[in-house]
Amino acid sequence: MNLRIAGLLALLAAALVALPLVASPYVLSVATLILYFAYAGQAWNVMMGFAGQLSLGHSLYVGLAGYASAGLFFHYGIGPWAGLWLAIALCTAAGAAIGFLAFRFGISGVYFALLTIAFAEFTRIGFDHIKWLGGPGGLFIKVSQRETWDLANLRGTPEMFYYVMLALAAGAFVLCWLLLRSRAGYYWQAIRENEEAAQALGINTFRWKMLAVVVSAAMTSLAGVFFAFYYNNLFPEQVFHISRSIEIILGPIIGGIGTLFGPILGAAVLTVLADGITELLAALGLEIPGVKQVFYGLVLLVVVMYLPNGIWPTLARRLGLSK
Amino acid sequence: MSPLLEVATVSKSFRGLKAVTEASFDVAKGDIVGLIGPNGAGKTTIFNLVAGVFAPDHGQVRFAGRRIDGLRPDQVCAAGIGRTFQIVKPFAGLSVLDNVTVGALQRAQGVSAAKRHAAKIVERLGLGAKRELPASSLTLPDRKRLEVARALATRPQLLLLDEVMAGLTPTECDQMVGVFRELNRAEGLTILLIEHVMRAVMALARHIVVLNHGEVISRGAPEEVVRDPAVLECYLGEEAEV
Amino acid sequence: MPWDLVLNVAIAGILTGLVYGLMALGLSVIFGVVRVVNFAHGEMMTIAMYAAVVLFAAFRLDPFLAVLPVAVAFFAFGYLLQAGLINPFITRPEHSQFMLLVAVAIVLVNGLLLAFGPDARNVLVDYQLESYAVGRILFDKARVFAAAMAVATSAALFAFFRFTRTGKAIRACADNYLGAKVVGLNVKRYYALTFGLGSACVAVAGCMMILLVDVTPSLGPAYTLLAFVIVIVGGLGSMGGALLGGVLIGLSEALAGVFIEPSAKSMFSFALLILVLLFRPQGLLGRKVS
Numbered sequence: 011m012n013l014r015i016a017g018l019l020a021l022l023a024a025a026l027v028a029l030p031l032v033a034s035p036y037v038l039s040v041a042t043l044i045l046y047f048a049y050a051g052q053a054w055n056v057m058m059g060f061a062g063q064l065s066l067g068h069s070l071y072v073g074l075a076g077y078a079s080a081g082l083f084f085h086y087g088i089g090p091w092a093g094l095w096l097a098i099a100l101c102t103a104a105g106a107a108i109g110f111l112a113f114r115f116g117i118s119g120v121y122f123a124l125l126t127i128a129f130a131e132f133t134r135i136g137f138d139h140i141k142w143l144g145g146p147g148g149l150f151i152k153v154s155q156r157e158t159w160d161l162a163n164l165r166g167t168p169e170m171f172y173y174v175m176l177a178l179a180a181g182a183f184v185l186c187w188l189l190l191r192s193r194a195g196y197y198w199q200a201i202r203e204n205e206e207a208a209q210a211l212g213i214n215t216f217r218w219k220m221l222a223v224v225v226s227a228a229m230t231s232l233a234g235v236f237f238a239f240y241y242n243n244l245f246p247e248q249v250f251h252i253s254r255s256i257e258i259i260l261g262p263i264i265g266g267i268g269t270l271f272g273p274i275l276g277a278a279v280l281t282v283l284a285d286g287i288t289e290l291l292a293a294l295g296l297e298i299p300g301v302k303q304v305f306y307g308l309v310l311l312v313v314v315m316y317l318p319n320g321i322w323p324t325l326a327r328r329l330g331l332s333k
Numbered sequence: 334m335s336p337l338l339e340v341a342t343v344s345k346s347f348r349g350l351k352a353v354t355e356a357s358f359d360v361a362k363g364d365i366v367g368l369i370g371p372n373g374a375g376k377t378t379i380f381n382l383v384a385g386v387f388a389p390d391h392g393q394v395r396f397a398g399r400r401i402d403g404l405r406p407d408q409v410c411a412a413g414i415g416r417t418f419q420i421v422k423p424f425a426g427l428s429v430l431d432n433v434t435v436g437a438l439q440r441a442q443g444v445s446a447a448k449r450h451a452a453k454i455v456e457r458l459g460l461g462a463k464r465e466l467p468a469s470s471l472t473l474p475d476r477k478r479l480e481v482a483r484a485l486a487t488r489p490q491l492l493l494l495d496e497v498m499a500g501l502t503p504t505e506c507d508q509m510v511g512v513f514r515e516l517n518r519a520e521g522l523t524i525l526l527i528e529h530v531m532r533a534v535m536a537l538a539r540h541i542v543v544l545n546h547g548e549v550i551s552r553g554a555p556e557e558v559v560r561d562p563a564v565l566e567c568y569l570g571e572e573a574e575v
Numbered sequence: 576m577p578w579d580l581v582l583n584v585a586i587a588g589i590l591t592g593l594v595y596g597l598m599a600l601g602l603s604v605i606f607g608v609v610r611v612v613n614f615a616h617g618e619m620m621t622i623a624m625y626a627a628v629v630l631f632a633a634f635r636l637d638p639f640l641a642v643l644p645v646a647v648a649f650f651a652f653g654y655l656l657q658a659g660l661i662n663p664f665i666t667r668p669e670h671s672q673f674m675l676l677v678a679v680a681i682v683l684v685n686g687l688l689l690a691f692g693p694d695a696r697n698v699l700v701d702y703q704l705e706s707y708a709v710g711r712i713l714f715d716k717a718r719v720f721a722a723a724m725a726v727a728t729s730a731a732l733f734a735f736f737r738f739t740r741t742g743k744a745i746r747a748c749a750d751n752y753l754g755a756k757v758v759g760l761n762v763k764r765y766y767a768l769t770f771g772l773g774s775a776c777v778a779v780a781g782c783m784m785i786l787l788v789d790v791t792p793s794l795g796p797a798y799t800l801l802a803f804v805i806v807i808v809g810g811l812g813s814m815g816g817a818l819l820g821g822v823l824i825g826l827s828e829a830l831a832g833v834f835i836e837p838s839a840k841s842m843f844s845f846a847l848l849i850l851v852l853l854f855r856p857q858g859l860l861g862r863k864v865s
Contacts, residue, residue: 064670066677115853119669121613124803125852131800132845138838191439196447200435203424210384210418212410212439212487252796256677263674268426300688300792307681314674315660318667 014330026176030169038168045175046233046280051261051273052182053229056261059268060195061222064119064203067126069107069254071101071227075234080151081143083163083239084297086151090164090239097231100255104129105227109220111148134250148245151238164239171240178232179274185229186270198222202268203249230258253303262308264313275322280309337362337379337523338414338491343382343392343402345375353547355392360491361544365524367538367555371567375547376527377419380493383525384416384484385409404530410431410439415489419496419527423468424573430455432479436486451486458482458512474505481509485516492516494526498533510536543567584833585826586714590722592825594783596620596723596818598798599805600732601776607812608749608769611661611672617799619774622683623649623781624790625691631698639724646778653774658767663766665766671781680799687792695789703786705733721783726818728779732772733814745769749812797841804848810858819860 015301030038050072055157078100079093108129112122149199159166164174189195197218200208205215238244248254284302291301317324334474336359354374354497360366385406394402397526401409404553410416415436433451441447445512455464458478463471468479477497484492494513498506512531516522530532534541534555541558543551545567551558558564602616613619626645630636660679664672700717707714736742748755748765755762784790801824809820827847828840835843851858 058670064673111849111853115856117852117856120673121807121852121856123670123673124807125849127800128804128845128848128852132842132849135838135842135845191444193444193447196431196435196438196444199427199431200424204422206406207418207422207424207483209406210410210416211483212407212437213437214405214407239567252729256681272472298689300685302680303685304689307678307683307685310674310678311680312679314671318671 012300023180030172033268035168038172040281040285042168042172042175044277044292045172045179046236046240047257047261047277047281048274049175049179050230050233050264050275052179052186053226053233054258054272055267056189056198056229056263057222057226059262059272060189060198061219062198062203063219063222064123065126065223065226066123066255066259067128067130067254068226068230068258069250069252070104070126070130071230072234072237072254072258073130073133073137073246074104075231076238076249077137077143079235080149080238080244084149084151085142089162090235091162094232094235097235101227101231101234102224105223106220109223113216113219117272127255130250130252130255134246137250140226144244146246148243150243153242158235164236171236172249175236178236182229183270183274189225190270194218194221199268232255257306260310262320264309264320266322269322271323271326272320275325276320279321280306283309284331292309334362336360337364337397338383338407339393339395340379340383341393341395342391343379343394345378345382345387345389351547353382353389356462356544357392358542358549358552360525362490363517363521364533365526365537365539367511367534367541368525368527368544369529369534369541370544373546374544376544377495378547379544380455380495383409384414384493401484409550410487410489413490414493415484415487415491416493417477417484417495417497420497421473421476421480422477423471423476424470426467427478428465428467428556429451429460432468433482433486436483439487447486451482454482454486458485459508473500474502475511477501481512489522491525494524494528496527496529498528498530501530503532506511506530506533507536509533513537581822581830581833583713584829586712587718588826588829589822589827590715590718590822590825591787592822593722593725594780594787594820594821595801595805595825596809597728597776597783598742598780599802599809599821600729600814600817601773601780602802603806603809603812603814604776605773606731606772608745609657609661609665609766611664612676613773614673614676614799615799616685616777616802618680618683618687618795619649619653619777620781620784620798620802621687621790621792621795624785624794625687625696626778627782627785628696628790633853637700638710638786639720642724642779642782645782646775649774649778654767654771654773656762656774657770658763661770662763678763680795684792684795687795691792693793695791697789698785700786717786721786724779724783725777728776729814729818732776735772736814741765741768763802801844807856807858808851810848810860813858813860816858816860820858
């Protein structure tokens, strides 16, 4: 690997690990949020950036995983490390079902995106009717303490959550790096670039597309588990909402689809700027709902129009790095 | 010795339009066969039938004695047939080397082995200097070379070339001919090519099959075919450069 | 379940469905010709509804009269949106176009939130409270008028595409982009025109819808999805399909609301969308799109 990149990465890693020692609680919470979106964005990126399948319904996996793990904790006291397996299983099954239906019936592009939206929306309304999981009133899990690190139940200090998310994000980064260099990475990119040509080279595109969807869903499920135990409350209306899906994809699109650093950079830029705007307005005495979203929309608009490949590729060229 | 590829009375219609009607021909192992005919004769349809893009309505396609009609394109590739496309389909966002590596992964054990094999093929096709460039930045002749390199990387026994010479200058054309001749001679690569550029057909093909309106109207050695009155008639009005 | 209740609900659903159909018609026309997935369609509908609210609040303008200025304004907006923003995007990959309109949608829906706040708004005209009675069957006046307007507008649009020269030129662009260019049609201008027309449809539909439901900013995404469900069920690119789809969805929503549960009605629509996407992606009346 390029020495420059390795050096920069090491620096970044050190800074991230040391952050809780110097940061205020507010900055720490923002940093945790950035890492959350960086992670979720990486997971989504596997499906879209690597394999070229546009999913606008990733909130489905976050929601399923969150409710699965929170439900088990709420009703049976089963901790998240066990509950996560159910979450992964559910999301993998859901992803496999969507992928199978879509690819078997030749649905792609915009129709595929609409299909993913439909599944998420269907589930959103469905969960409103599941009384066992709280229904529309929401599911709340008890915050027993915030003083000590109880990793087993994911109850603890904000620093603990920060490090958990950091570990997830770092893990995702390494996993994606490995995937890109593997046969899967080559085959996925081939399918993304030209599916017909990929088939002519012996690639079973159905199988590999399924793999991308399933891997992406399974990765996203961990974000869902984290979401449940970090926020401690889940509402179908919120968790499965299409806005959640869009928030997940904003990072990779702005940072750069298909790249390793794109999702992370995009998440950082977006969260920092958005929070900056909210702070600015608050300082001016304005408390306006919806301003943050309008801002997201405008940034997205500008990026899609003028930086179609995202910020990272241009930035990388300027810095003299590659990939 | 039985032929490597047998196309046995295949027919294919598209919504009532008969593209190919009871076409039969063989390709012997180690041979170079040219498939020629006017536009719309059904040549690419036959390629697509062999390559598994669609299945014939009637008839069979056999490869190394095994039936392959009805298989998916990736299964056909796994069986040992590589193909290029008339309109090149490079993986635009990937480098030249990565493009060919995708092909090499078909038979290689791992990514490093695939990369090594790909690098050799890239050199052979004269793209060595451009291996790290994105495929989107290549000129047309280079894209054609890339297309061939990628198909070759899958280590096929039979290579289907769909009008690879179109758009090339005579010099570039001769270069490509040289590469194919060498592959055929040194490695016994069997080639079936669709071509309009007669310069290439006459230089490469040891046998020619002529298609018109979806039917095989002539076959044999090049010298015989170009004198066949049926062939001359279907090309009437066209200047065939020999 | 008393049969007259069911029938009343069904009729109300069909009439509302015709207004849905007009909304979806706008989307179908845009997608059928320009091949752009207008993800901001529902937001535009919502803006039209707010426009009617504002005009009513300021000038006591009846939505039926508001239709004219709103439709004209929307035509201009749609034309400019296509000409200025979307036309450069025609050659870009599909997901880029999609994201462009997603961005527009986000800006629009949250802009509405900023401007109007989250509370519901509506108009109040006397005929909203009256109905025609045929035996035990009741036809809400507002619903009947709205449906009539929807049908009239659809018919006008249909006539435009069938019988006028511009309409035929637009259909040519839809059928064969390259061919249209070759014969000298200014395709980009026709695209803008089409987007303008589609937007005008939405404007009329919005002005009619405000008579039937209250408006909140969050209706935007809901209507976008609804429009897509209708267009896909009815058939992309088929004008009759959009209306038929609208009626079907309106009817099934109403019946689902009565027989199952009010909140379940959207679930039904989504389930229908999934089924249609899988088994008959060209919809009931559409042609197979490659």
